[in-house]
Amino acid sequence: MAAEAKTKYDRDFLTSVYKEMAFGRRFEERVNQAYQKGKFAGFCHLHIGQEAVCVGVQRALRPTDYMISGYRSHTQAISKGMDPKSVLSELFGKVDGCVRGKGGSMHMFSKEYRFLGGHGIVGGQTPIAAGVGFAIKYDKKDDIIVCYLGDGACNQGQFFEALNMAATWNLPVLYIIENNQYGMGTDFRRVTSVDRLSKRALAFDIDNSEVDGMDFLKVYEHVGPIVAKMRKKPKPYLLEVHTYRYRGHSVSDPAAYRTKDEVAQFQARDPIATLGEYLKKSKVATEEDLKTWDKEIKDRLTEIEAFADASPKPALSELWDNVFAD
Amino acid sequence: MALIQFREAIAQAMAEEMARDDRVFLLGEEVAQYNGAYKASKGLLDQFGASRVWDSPISEAGFAGLGVGAAMVGLRPIIEMMTWNFGIQGFDQIVNHAAKMCYMSGGQFNVPIVFRGPNGAAHMLGSQHSQSFDAMLTNVPGMKVISPSTPYDTKGLLKSAIRDNNPVIFLESEMMYGLKGEVPEGEYLIPIGVGDIKRAGEHVTIIAWNKMLHVAMAAAEQLASIGVSAEVLDPRTLQPLDEELIFSSVRKTHRLVIVDEGWDFAATSAQISDRVQRECFDDLDAPVVRVNSLFVPMPYAEDLEHAVLPTAERVVEAVKEVLYVG
Numbered sequence: 001m002a003a004e005a006k007t008k009y010d011r012d013f014l015t016s017v018y019k020e021m022a023f024g025r026r027f028e029e030r031v032n033q034a035y036q037k038g039k040f041a042g043f044c045h046l047h048i049g050q051e052a053v054c055v056g057v058q059r060a061l062r063p064t065d066y067m068i069s070g071y072r073s074h075t076q077a078i079s080k081g082m083d084p085k086s087v088l089s090e091l092f093g094k095v096d097g098c099v100r101g102k103g104g105s106m107h108m109f110s111k112e113y114r115f116l117g118g119h120g121i122v123g124g125q126t127p128i129a130a131g132v133g134f135a136i137k138y139d140k141k142d143d144i145i146v147c148y149l150g151d152g153a154c155n156q157g158q159f160f161e162a163l164n165m166a167a168t169w170n171l172p173v174l175y176i177i178e179n180n181q182y183g184m185g186t187d188f189r190r191v192t193s194v195d196r197l198s199k200r201a202l203a204f205d206i207d208n209s210e211v212d213g214m215d216f217l218k219v220y221e222h223v224g225p226i227v228a229k230m231r232k233k234p235k236p237y238l239l240e241v242h243t244y245r246y247r248g249h250s251v252s253d254p255a256a257y258r259t260k261d262e263v264a265q266f267q268a269r270d271p272i273a274t275l276g277e278y279l280k281k282s283k284v285a286t287e288e289d290l291k292t293w294d295k296e297i298k299d300r301l302t303e304i305e306a307f308a309d310a311s312p313k314p315a316l317s318e319l320w321d322n323v324f325a326d
Numbered sequence: 327m328a329l330i331q332f333r334e335a336i337a338q339a340m341a342e343e344m345a346r347d348d349r350v351f352l353l354g355e356e357v358a359q360y361n362g363a364y365k366a367s368k369g370l371l372d373q374f375g376a377s378r379v380w381d382s383p384i385s386e387a388g389f390a391g392l393g394v395g396a397a398m399v400g401l402r403p404i405i406e407m408m409t410w411n412f413g414i415q416g417f418d419q420i421v422n423h424a425a426k427m428c429y430m431s432g433g434q435f436n437v438p439i440v441f442r443g444p445n446g447a448a449h450m451l452g453s454q455h456s457q458s459f460d461a462m463l464t465n466v467p468g469m470k471v472i473s474p475s476t477p478y479d480t481k482g483l484l485k486s487a488i489r490d491n492n493p494v495i496f497l498e499s500e501m502m503y504g505l506k507g508e509v510p511e512g513e514y515l516i517p518i519g520v521g522d523i524k525r526a527g528e529h530v531t532i533i534a535w536n537k538m539l540h541v542a543m544a545a546a547e548q549l550a551s552i553g554v555s556a557e558v559l560d561p562r563t564l565q566p567l568d569e570e571l572i573f574s575s576v577r578k579t580h581r582l583v584i585v586d587e588g589w590d591f592a593a594t595s596a597q598i599s600d601r602v603q604r605e606c607f608d609d610l611d612a613p614v615v616r617v618n619s620l621f622v623p624m625p626y627a628e629d630l631e632h633a634v635l636p637t638a639e640r641v642v643e644a645v646k647e648v649l650y651v652g
Binding site for chain 2: 066068097098100103107111116117118119121126127128130131132133134135136138139158161164168321322323325326
């Protein structure tokens with residue numbers, strides 16, 4: 001164990017954040033390996049490189065807050081509280097999946113943890129989030145909903161309609177644009193009228209800001225006060241987070257539209273390495289600790305994968321379940 | 327029995343359900359202060375206040391999505407589309423989100439929502455305001471579709487729709503809002519998926535719904551004068567369809583004409599025809615004949631519009647065809 005910590009943060013807090021981010025990274029790597037081995041198919045969008053965003057935001061929330069996202073949401077679901085076994089089993093199309101094999105990579109859901117999907121229509125989640133905000137206000141609660149979207153979704157009409165309603169009716173929706181710069185293979189600047197996506201809020205008179213998404217502490221410190229303010233006085237907020245996905249849009253995308261230099265520049269600011277350095281510098285952990293934790297994570301993932309492997313496939317009779325609710 | 331208009335039946339159903347359950351709210355263009363474009367929500371703002379009756383911006387995709395989100399977390403929205411021609415702006419939210427949510431969340435998030443508004447042609451409104459979307463809407467698993475023809479059916483079915491735990495599409499008609507019919511005092515419900523024989527007969531079955539029911543009734547009257555006894559069957563719900571009622575009527579009359587305001591290609595009537603030829607092949611004494619709108623965008627000019635839509639005269643001709651009489 002390291003000497004007395006030199007940081008304003010609690011040692012256990014920082015340790016658990018680091019482990020969670022490292023777990024997210026290793027989880028997605030394991031997912032990619034399983035995909036390459038042919039364990040599952042379909043679309044598969046990895047979150048590697050964007051770990052500081054989902055963990056930084058989640059740590060500023062409380063369990064009763066809601067979350068909704070797009071199709072790159074494995075690690076967001078896990079951060080929100082969902083069992084990684086249920087996420088990996090879902091990817092494998094098994095009955096222990098969070099939606100019993102009905103959803104796959106793009107459709108993670110948990111009523112218990114208030115994770116409302118996992119949506120595959122770009123931008124479609126944005127008015128749904130407004131509806132959840134509407135319900136929160138209707139019930140006079142002080143929860144909020146985080147709605148993740150990507151830079152690609154920022155040009156969908158529904159997003160503008162959602163922002164207008166959220167602003168007009170003061171709905172407590174925190175729209176977080178994970179700007180990883182590419183909507184699939186298209187640099188957002190080639191198809192977008194603004195260079196800074198936070199400006200999208202200006203047309204709707206919505207409070208907005210930007211933050212570096214490659215650094216957990218920056219994200220966490222930035223989001224905390226925003227959420228606190230939203231709880232006190234419900235209204236929407238638009239946050240643009242500058243981040244980067246190391247991998248292609250999906251596992252089948254070699255990402256030939258960007259340079260190796262560009263990827264390397266972001267990898268040099270890797271969020272997990274950055275936090276690891278902080279932990280070492282502030283005497284929360286040693287290099288040895290980080291290695292030990294990584295080993296523990298890998299062992300845990302081996303167990304998780306074995307669980308998902310062993311989980312049965314859904315029976316054919318389940319095909320007709322849940323078309324309608326009773 | 328009180329004699330009330332179709333629009334009053336809608337308002338009564340919504341008012342009774344809103345009084346019964348404070349989770350029910352109404353949202354749509356002009357539904358509150360203006361009392362509804364067709365006055366179908368007259369008096370609701372006064373009775374329930376602005377927290378239950380909401381004027382929306384002109385953003386069908388946006389407020390359809392807002393309704394989906396609110397429904398996912400426990401509210402029971404009634405979303406009014408001023409016309410279904412505008413409603414298809416919200417098709418993404420209805421088809422991709424509302425109809426899929428229960429299934430792709432493994433039953434965790436159902437969407438108790440009603441999307442209601444007028445469908446089909448009114449009078450001389452041109453191509454963009456005169457379409458019947460029955461076939462498109464019934465083609466999607468995960469939602470129910472109701473298309474009533476009388477104030478009595480409307481009230482009882484709309485109340486059931488609001489209580490249903492799934493997305494329900496409720497198709498009305500501009501031309502019928504002023505139509506009067508008898509509605510009893512006190513509460514009653516009509517179950518979704520149950521058709522009704524509007525006129526008993528022996529020689530031929532005519533299936534029709536919504537305002538085509540009235541075209542079919544006029545045709546039946548004309549046919550009676552030439553000694554033909556027509557049975558007029560109103561399915562009332564198109565999805566799920568009351569197939570048993572249809573089959574039993576056809577087994578009695580041995581002849582079937584279907585009147586459907588939708589275009590003929592891949593129409594709801596085509597689906598009914600297919601089911602009947604499959605299940606009642608040996609009972610039929612003539613091929614099923616369908617009377618649909620002609621396969622053109624709706625023209626504006628009065629005579630041209632009249633030529634497109636099913637009329638009692640065309641229905642009488644179709645009946646003569648299945649009876650093999652000149």
